[in-house]
Amino acid sequence: MRLSDPETIFKAFGDATRLRILALLQDHELCVCEIEAALSLSQSNASRSLTILKNAGIIQSRKQAQWAYCRISDDFSSRYPELCTALEKICAELPSTKNDKDSLKKIREIQSCEKM
Amino acid sequence: MRLSDPETIFKAFGDATRLRILALLQDHELCVCEIEAALSLSQSNASRSLTILKNAGIIQSRKQAQWAYCRISDDFSSRYPELCTALEKICAELPSTKNDKDSLKKIREIQSCEKM
DNA sequence: TCATTATATGCAAATATGCGAATATAATAA
DNA sequence: TTATTATATTCGCATATTTGCATATAATGA
Secondary structure, eight states: OOOOOHHHHHHHHSSHHHHHHHHHHTTOOEEHHHHHHHTTOOHHHHHHHHHHHHHTTSEEEEEETTEEEEEEOHHHHHHOHHHHHHHHHHHHHOTTHHHHHHHHHHHHHHOOGGGO | OOOOOHHHHHHHHSSHHHHHHHHHHTTOOEEHHHHHHHTTOOHHHHHHHHHHHHHTTSEEEEEETTEEEEEEOHHHHHHOHHHHHHHHHHHHHOTTHHHHHHHHHHHHHHOOGGGO
16 A cells, blocks of 8 residues: 555544554564454454554554564655654553553464464 | 644644745744735634644744744754654645735735734 | 734534444355 | 465544634733
8 A cells, every 4th residue: 555645644543442552563474363362352343453553554564374474664764764763762652551561472482374 | 932842743744734834934923914914714714723833942033022933943943853844845836825925925015913 | 903824723524434233145065 | 275364444433633713812012
């Protein structure tokens, strides 16, 4: 998905769920189902939130078998490196991030998508 | 106004009018009426857009006589320096910025608030 | 005092957004 | 093929946001 204008990018950032998703994606490429589980999101909410980030060009996804893996997009980080850095720091400092990362870690210990 | 959380700040950025205002405020402290005139905003739209930026803690204002002067807030730039830098660059690159700054320049040549 | 100017705000209509529930699609496995 | 799993999308509702218009407030100056 083509990188959007700043207004759209900021609008995509302006939501707690989407910021939590971006916080998890700072470290790893992640499968949709891992994000959904780690953040306790409904399936439709997870998918829709990711679609908004994807449409804004902030994340990119690749499909492998039945799984979709998402990560911060190369277009975004190369076009807006300063914003990307700012976002990284902001995400790290979100009150929700510590717990969310712990949840993610547990989920990945028990089961990874590839083994499901 | 107290600096808000990142979600609120990004939400405030997620609007074309507010980004245009921030683009003008990168260079100068400005009077509300200058912003209104330079961007051809309705009075209520200018006032309300500034209120949203103010409530998010992104800008601060001081009242002098009948005029209100706004600028990027110290709280914002010291708490989120990277974001502040990213914003500065993004604002400079907005397609609207060149014209808006020209308009502002003309307005300030003809009349400054202090002389009105 | 009253008139003027700058700014803020209440209200209402239009529009946008967020989210669950249901449904659709796509890939895999049996 | 059918069943299952992962993901995406559509629908509908509740809520939030945007914006103009009208009005209110506040400062100034005559």
